Amino acid sequence: MTATATMVTGAPRPSKPNTRMRLRVRNALIGWSFILPNFLGFALLTLVPVIALFYISFTNWNVFGVAHWTGLENFRRLLGDATFKTAFVNTLYYAVMHIPLTLVVSLGIALLLNTKLRGVAFFRTAAFFPYITSIVAIAMVWNLMFSPDYGPINQILRFIGIADPPGWLTSPQWAMPAVVIISTWRDMGYYMILFLAGLQTVPRELYEAARMDGANAWQRFVNVTIPCLRPTTFFVTVMLTINSFKIFDLILVMTKGGPGISTMVLSQFIWRKGFEENQFGYASAASVVLFLLCIVVTILQFLWNKRGSRA
Amino acid sequence: MKRKIVIAASVAAVAALSLTACSGGSEPSGDATGPVTITVSGWSLDTTPEFQLLADGFHKSNPNITVKLKEYDPSNYNTLVTADLAAGTGPDVITQKEVKYVTTFQEGGQLLDLSDVKLPDGISGTDSYKVDGKLYAVPYRQDAWVLFYNKDLFDKAGVPTPDGSWTWDDYAAAAKELKTKLAAAGSKAYGAYQHTWQSTVQGFANNQSPDGGVLGGKYDYMKPYYERVLDLQKSGAQVTFNTATANQLTYQGEFGKQHAAMMMMGTWYVATLISQQASGDADQFTWGMAPAPQYDASTAGTDKTPVTFGDPTAFGVNANTDGAKQAAAKKFVEYAASEDAAKALAGIGITPALLNDNVVETYFATKGAPQDDLSKFAFSTHTVKPENPTSSKTAAIQNILNDMHSAIMSGSESIDKAISEAQDRVKNEVG
């Protein structure tokens, strides 16, 4: 374990600087050779348009013709735009409700279904069904379920004695919670799959060892499962956060931002400004704000994760 | 090193964008006398025969010009056409599906000035395509909103059918009466069905009220219209907005399956209803059209000209074509507005922009079309005002008004509060 340790740990060695240089270059070359196939496609087809997007946010481009530079004008306009502020707050509101709920539910289901009980394959498939169903069908069905006067959910609520059940998607106060419920219902199968895969990486012997030390189920969960799941949990949390801030298709088909603008989120604001009102520069500026929101939170999560893994 | 790469890439991207945006991608136009092919944008080609009909009719009288149809998804038509035009692969004839977006194309330099195209007298809808006095698209189709009513249900309830002189108060009274009497006669049908679109209320409010207007920024005139609607909902004469939204009711289903005795809808529904009755998707019943209820008695009656609304559909010419292609495209556009084309369109149930007697006769000659005089009157005699005024502010304002519509109709906000909010938003966001 000599030469290889240097490569991996990168600890400074008191030997010839040339060897270190050669090793670093060699590392870089090999590293890049792995990344290149994916990176080429990614850079050309995703990175370039994204950079163009950032440029456009400083212009007043309306898709046709040349883009005129307007500096920070779009961003200034955003600051005074009450609808933008509503969209921003709605996005945060949605994320704050959706992220912990989905995390807990999907992890819970993954744990529950990580057994060899008979029929568990059926339940796993059932959990995954919402994700593979078309979003259009989901919107249609849940609209019916949440129908305030005729829907089954309110019928059940009335049956158990709640005389004035919420208006759900037709009420500005309850529309967003309804969307969160539907969204969690839809996403839990997706993140369950990721957690299930992650649970497979937890070595069985650690459970055995813990059991032999007298740990009960909860203690095994906290001291074995959670630490070993860290890379998976981190991945799920980052994706869940970003996806929550970006939520678009569900809102578009379910409420279109209504009633009024009580469920309008940033992605929908961007769509409206860009594609319905052709103010592409302005929409791009809003996209930059959404991006900053996601990236700041993601970096915080990265730092938190790094700190934890060093322990 | 990394920073330089990023800068280089972004410069390249911008260069690429500005280059393509300027190019427009015109293809070399062929020999002026040789065969020419032009592309026309259309949607749902399988179920919207009007485009193929016009293409074939045009080709017959211009055998050296072939018309190829480019199919687009109807619910995202504007986005897709915009993307294509931006990438330089747009059609030669740009169908203007919605008046809301005309100014975007025109200001973006995508539409050719068509002021020199010969148009028949009496063609309606041209105002929607005039900017600064110049015409940028030629209408071939003009739908209008009328009152569809189910004669059988009226008879069952013992309520007199519309006579063409209704005001909105008459309409509301009839709807309530229908509901009560239908229930007494053992039917579960409603007096009327109001679809969830904003146009079902605002289209009339904007165009019938003396001080109405989308661009005005003041919307108090909508209050009486909304009060009437909310009252109808409360009385149970029609299904509530919330239920219609949540249960995603379709207007074809509600009227076609006789769940309601009356419905305000555009004249495009005639062709659908006829074909659905033929195929069994709708019930067999006698129905007719009546003029839309009026603001007051001054325009109500078969001796007057009722006021209704509707937007035309038009063809524009891609400003980036030239030579033979441009000439061919202009010829196509001229043909589409002509009486020959109007008669052909009327024959398949489309409401053409040119509505003279010949055309109306052809329209009602279709099997399954109502034959009574009132229907013919409602179809042919009206002042059609635009649903969407032609302005770059229209799309943004209409979005705000749509939010207001859902806020009022869902009961989330009072009419006054919603209207004042909408006014503030228009002032702040659109200016």
Added chain:
Amino acid sequence: MSTILEAADESATATLLSAPRGRRPKATTPGKRAARLIGYLAMIIVAVALLVPFFWMISSSLKTSNDVFSVPVRWLPETFVWSNYVDIWTQTNLLTWIRNTLVLAVVVTFLQVLTGSFAAYGFARMRFRGRDILFLVYIGTIAVPWQSYMIPQFILMSDLKLSNTLWSIILLQAFGAFGVFLMKQFYETVPEELSEAARIDGLSEYGIWRRIMVPLSVPAIASLTLLTFVNTWNDYLGPLIYLRNPNLWTMQLGLQSLVSNTQDQNFALMFTGMTMSVVPIAIVFLLGQKYFVEGIATSGMKG
């Protein structure tokens, strides 16, 4: 000293041959049996909640279009319109749509898994300058909503003459950051010591990737395959913008076209198609369970 590969094999076989995991049939007290019964009951109720919309889809597919939406909601059709399942083949281009969707899903999934796991190894195991920043750039692009850069991307693709071909979707989806991120996280769960020992044995980095990382991350690869496949299968906006020619339409585009023209909609037929669209994926998932959950455990290292 046996190579690390043999050691991994041995322990894996040992695990597989050892007594079955999961609950042993210990002495089931009435309390335990009641608890298990309640557990099953809870799972069944949850499963019903999860499947209700699917049931409604099937029910709608057996109605006529004007009966699909009604007040009040009808859970069962009045008359069963079985002919919808025949009509969808004869009245629409379903075969073309399925073929296109299948081609796209398979090719995109294959490329995404291959290049993604390859690139993930570079990020997870190799150390070089700028690695972390580059990875952050990857994640950064996930943080931008796609509709924001859709138009510049479309202009670019059109200039490359790729628009209106299946290649456009393949290229767009196959090189995403998601696969790289997912695989990187899973590679980080593989103990470094395994790679170390392999290097000592003279295995190149590529060899390590192929013979250690990939076999040990079967659940991750299975998950990535499944999720990429489902995402491509259900993708709507991408094909909407890029696949204009009706011959290129995917299932989602084709089914939407049945209801997108508000003057002529056939909801029942659309739901027929959607029901048929969900079933193959559900079957694949049901049968492929063992790859997700019963992959080889990384139990090669003791102590």
